Amino acid sequence: MPRPRKRLAGAAGSDKGPAGKRTKAKSIGEASAKVENASPQKIAASENDEKSLSSYWLMKSEPESRIEKGVDVKFSIEDLKAQPRQTACWDGVRNYQARNFLRAMRLEEKAFFYHSNCKEPGIAGLMKVDVQFVRMMKRFIPLAELKTYHQAHKASGGPLKSMALFTRQRLSIQPLTQEEFDFVLSLEEKEPS
DNA sequence: GCCAACGTTGGC
């Protein structure tokens, strides 16, 4: 799971981790997003497909305390707000596809802050790649509500019909299409369903 | 806390 770090950071898209060799080193590096695994072939392949031209993202983080290897991984949107410059370093991403998306990000692109593995999962706010707090959602958008739209849109061909949150369930950094992003934003203005 | 989904590892 992604683990934003509690300190200032540079561009999320700028880090160049050493490619390749698998290591069991579990310590999270100070300076860069350490991602275990991924053969060079796999990296090359997936950097070309996927939606690497996306300008919109969804990034998951756990807002409730959970100890993993002796470290509390909790990092909520409130924690992000509390950082110096409201900016964090998003490391702890291990999955290579998620890592590739991190590398594809460009400064100033917009990203939803998603609360995962918690009592109420859903989209809590907006960030820009840096990774900096922008604002809270006008209202919290629960996963359950998004799922309802996803199901309906699969039938109707609506904007959330293939949202990665549901089609790529375990991906912690995911691209959104413009349509998906706009639709989620439009939900802010609606009554909770 | 349970466990389904799914990503990763490693023997063959």
Added chain:
DNA sequence: GCCAACGTTGGC
């Protein structure tokens, strides 16, 4: 390169 075993994610 297959695939069973294993580990992790994350909803519920």
